[in-house]
Amino acid sequence: MTLVAAGLIVVLLAGITIRLAIESAGTWARFGLGFLGGTTWDVVNGVYGALPFVAGTVESSLLALIIAVPLSLLTAIFLAELAPRWLSVPLTFLVELLAAIPSVVVGLWGVFVLSPFLRDTVEKWLVGALGFIPIFSGPAFGIGLFSASVVLAIMIVPTIVSVSREVIVAVPGAQREAMLALGATRWETTRRAVLPYARSGIVGAVILGLGRALGETMAVTMVIGNKDIVPTRVFDQAQTIASKIATTFNEAQVGIQTQSLIALGLVLLAITLALNVIARLLVRQVAGDGGGLASGG
Amino acid sequence: MSQGIPSSLVAGRPAAALLVRTRADRRRSLVNSAFQGVALLAAVACVVPLGALVTFVVMNGAGALNLDLLTRPTRALGLGGGAAAAILGSLQIVPIAAVIAAPIGVLAALYTVEFSGRRTATLIRFAADVMVGIPSILIGIFAFALFVLPFHQFNALAGSLALAIIMVPVVMRTTEESLRLVPGSLREASLALGVPMWRTALSVVLRTGLSGVAAGLMLAVARAAGETAPLIFTAFGNQLINVGGLGKPMDALPLFIFVNARQPYEAQNSQAWGAALLLLLFVLAVNVIVRGRAGRRNSR
Numbered sequence: 001m002t003l004v005a006a007g008l009i010v011v012l013l014a015g016i017t018i019r020l021a022i023e024s025a026g027t028w029a030r031f032g033l034g035f036l037g038g039t040t041w042d043v044v045n046g047v048y049g050a051l052p053f054v055a056g057t058v059e060s061s062l063l064a065l066i067i068a069v070p071l072s073l074l075t076a077i078f079l080a081e082l083a084p085r086w087l088s089v090p091l092t093f094l095v096e097l098l099a100a101i102p103s104v105v106v107g108l109w110g111v112f113v114l115s116p117f118l119r120d121t122v123e124k125w126l127v128g129a130l131g132f133i134p135i136f137s138g139p140a141f142g143i144g145l146f147s148a149s150v151v152l153a154i155m156i157v158p159t160i161v162s163v164s165r166e167v168i169v170a171v172p173g174a175q176r177e178a179m180l181a182l183g184a185t186r187w188e189t190t191r192r193a194v195l196p197y198a199r200s201g202i203v204g205a206v207i208l209g210l211g212r213a214l215g216e217t218m219a220v221t222m223v224i225g226n227k228d229i230v231p232t233r234v235f236d237q238a239q240t241i242a243s244k245i246a247t248t249f250n251e252a253q254v255g256i257q258t259q260s261l262i263a264l265g266l267v268l269l270a271i272t273l274a275l276n277v278i279a280r281l282l283v284r285q286v287a288g289d290g291g292g293l294a295s296g297g
Numbered sequence: 298m299s300q301g302i303p304s305s306l307v308a309g310r311p312a313a314a315l316l317v318r319t320r321a322d323r324r325r326s327l328v329n330s331a332f333q334g335v336a337l338l339a340a341v342a343c344v345v346p347l348g349a350l351v352t353f354v355v356m357n358g359a360g361a362l363n364l365d366l367l368t369r370p371t372r373a374l375g376l377g378g379g380a381a382a383a384i385l386g387s388l389q390i391v392p393i394a395a396v397i398a399a400p401i402g403v404l405a406a407l408y409t410v411e412f413s414g415r416r417t418a419t420l421i422r423f424a425a426d427v428m429v430g431i432p433s434i435l436i437g438i439f440a441f442a443l444f445v446l447p448f449h450q451f452n453a454l455a456g457s458l459a460l461a462i463i464m465v466p467v468v469m470r471t472t473e474e475s476l477r478l479v480p481g482s483l484r485e486a487s488l489a490l491g492v493p494m495w496r497t498a499l500s501v502v503l504r505t506g507l508s509g510v511a512a513g514l515m516l517a518v519a520r521a522a523g524e525t526a527p528l529i530f531t532a533f534g535n536q537l538i539n540v541g542g543l544g545k546p547m548d549a550l551p552l553f554i555f556v557n558a559r560q561p562y563e564a565q566n567s568q569a570w571g572a573a574l575l576l577l578l579f580v581l582a583v584n585v586i587v588r589g590r591a592g593r594r595n596s597r
Contacts, residue, residue: 002408002498005401006417009469010424012462016431016439023442074339082333083340091340093588098347100516100584102523104551105354105573108558112566113353154346161343185329208430215432217526218551222558242434242526249438249530262442265435276430280423 017269024263026256035263041228041244043253048260050267055230056238057268060145060220061213063234064152069206071153072160076205079161080168081190092165099158107222110151115142115223118150123235140235141225148224148238152216156209163208163283167201168194170287197286204282211275215268217242241268351577358574361567366575371536371548380572382538383553389540390453390532390549391522394460399514401461402468403503409469410476411498422473425466436462437527445531453539453547456532460521467517475509476502512587519583523576525551550576 027035027048038049075095079088119142126146130136140146171194179193195202225237226247239247241264252258365379372378405425409418440459445451479502487497503510528534533546534556550572557569 002404002412005404006408006413006421006469008401009405009421009428009466012465013424013428013431016435019439019442020435023438071339071342074336075343078336078340082336091344094344094347096588097581097584098343100519100580101347101350102525102551102576102580104523104525104554104558105577106350108554108569108573109350109353111558112357113349157343157346185325187329187332188325190332211430215430215434217432217434218555222555242432245434245438246526246529249441250533262438265438268432269435272430272432273427276427279430280426 017266017273020262020266020269024259024266026259027263030256035260036267039230041260043257046256048256048263050241050264052228052230053239053241053244053264054267056145056224057214057240057242059231060148060152060224060238060240061210063145063149064156064213065206065210067150067153068157068160068209072157072205072209073164073202075157076161076164076168076202077190077194080165081194082186092162095158095161098154099162103155103216103218104222106151106155107219110147110219110223111143114151115144115147118142118147122146127235135233136235137233138235141237143223143225144235144237145224145231146234148220148240149234151219151223152213155216155219156213159212160205160209163205163287164198164202167198167205167283167286170201171197200282201286204279204286207275207279207282211272211279214240214275215242215272217246221246241265351581354570354574354577357567357570358572358577361571362574363571366568366571370538371553378568380550380553380568380575382535383548383550383572384575385538385540386453386532386535386548386552387522387550389543390456390528390547391460391518393454393457393543394464394521395514395518397457397461398464398468398517402465402514402517403472403510405465405469406472406476407498407503410473411494411502422470425469428466429470432526433463433524434526434529437530440527441530448544450544451531451533451546452544453532454543456528456547456549457543459527459531460524463524463527464517464521467520468514471513471516472506472510475506475513478509479505509591512591515583515587519580523551523580525555528552529555 031038031048035048036050036054038047039051040047040049041052042048079092079095083091119140123140123142123146126136127138127140131138175193175197176189179189184192220240221243224240224243226239226243227237228239228244229236231238245261245265249258249261252261365377367379367384368381369377369379370381371383405421409421413421436459440455440462444455444458483501483505484497487501488494492501528549528551532549532552534552535546535548539545539547554569554572554576557565557572560566
């Protein structure tokens with residue numbers, strides 16, 4: 001009986017993949033791999049292409065990584081190496097609490113508080129200072145790719161922090177002690193003795209964060225603007241795979257339109273599965289079997 | 298590596314050199330201080346969004362979270378109304394999901410910890426970890442294909458099943474962690490008394506680890522209660538109060554927040570804030586209580 005339950009997990013994993021493949025077969029049969037490169041999503045004429053959504057997903061997630069990675073790594077180092085226990089324990093707790101907040105609540109806050117704030121401050125400043133570079137040119141409305149990326153960054157920080165903190169804590173104390181005994185400073189110890197040792201685990205943590213960003217749905221749906229274009233500026237209103245599915249699946253005609261949405265889902269599944277497998281293997285190398293749950297959802 | 302070692306320590310230099318602070322040493326100490334300062338700032342910056350979010354949800358939601366919101370059904374704009382349909386919906390969809398997911402997750406954990414070989418356990422654990430990483434909206438599509446399409450009807454049970462699929466790997470991993478803390482001597486004592494393996498697993502190992510299992514389950518419930526994406530194409534949402542109609546569409550708090558946040562009218566947005574506060578209070582309370590306890594147990 002326990003075997004059945006455990007087997008069910010493997011069966012579900014396979015079942016989800018197979019089911020999405022079956023349900024989207026019509027789209028793959030009609031458009032083939034050209035579906036991935038197609039830029040039109042025209043319901044009336046029945047032409048479907050995935051590029052705007054793939055681009056929106058990849059761009060928003062990469063931008064989120066650019067914001068979240070330096071912040072998260074410094075925080076993880078602070079919590080694991082520098083902070084005294086009375087500070088690191090509550091801070092770790094607060095960062096992990098951030099991961100527990102429902103995505104739809106983050107989205108609500110993102111729409112009504114964060115994106116107007118960004119529009120009037122950071123985005124205004126970016127357009128003013130860097131507007132001569134095409135990707136930073138205005139106008140910036142608040143709602144759009146940039147706000148979505150900031151929201152995503154906030155949501156993946158806990159993942160990257162808690163996994164890389166675990167990995168850094170797992171570095172043997174002797175590594176540090178040897179370096180400190182040579183007279184090295186904290187910074188030199190961290191940079192030359194701790195981080196190289198933890199490197200593959202940290203890369204894993206970042207990939208887990210990326211995986212979460214790619215699939216994050218509600219918060220992004222609410223702030224990205226839901227426009228089916230291939231975004232070329234960071235302030236463009238755009239659409240990710242997940243937000244496209246969330247906003248149009250229920251109204252879609254059963255048939256090629258639904259199949260194409262599920263085909264988008266299959267693309268997302270393939271990317272996130274691949275990233276998760278790679279990330280888990282990397283983290284496992286350093287932190288062992290334990291570092292399992294931190295990825296949240 | 299070598300350029301990281303302070304020049305004063307290179308072999309051959311007199312010991313007195315250790316006491317002299319060269320310019321390079323001052324620079325090193327400056328870099329070190331800057332590093333510690335920036336790291337502290339980063340840690341603070343990671344907590345700021347949490348503070349800002351909670352503050353705004355409380356500020357905007359406190360006014361809307363009243364008896365009307367808790368008790369009145371959804372009404373058309375201008376007629377007031379509340380989130381009763383959504384609250385009652387969540388109170389059905391989520392517990393049903395937990396009842397489905399808990400035994401599966403716990404049994405799976407018992408299998409990997411107590412019965413299986415190491416390689417099988419690693420494989421299943423790996424599958425569970427990868428499954429945690431699947432975007433929840435895809436689980437929603439899966440549940441739609443399996444439990445909605447064949448019946449041509451959005452239904453609450455499909456929503457529960459979608460949430461259950463999300464909860465199973467989470468429950469399994471937390472259960473495993475708490476079962477692994479059960480000392481081997483307890484198992485051996487039980488087996489030595491001639492108790493069969495399955496009874497040892499249930500009445501000794503699971504019994505001992507029960508509080509940890511319950512904690513993990515509560516965290517999974519808190520997470521499922523906030524999930525929106527898997528419910529959109531399954532439970533779908535419903536303006537009418539639906540109690541017991543598992544074969545029919547049903548509203549849920551996250552759906553209510555999502556729908557009302559997208560309306561152009563302030564009255565509806567305000568209801569979304571009120572519902573968000575309610576959901577946030579629940580999720581934070583569960584997390585603080587459960588994790589606070591676990592923290593105390595670990596530090597002892």
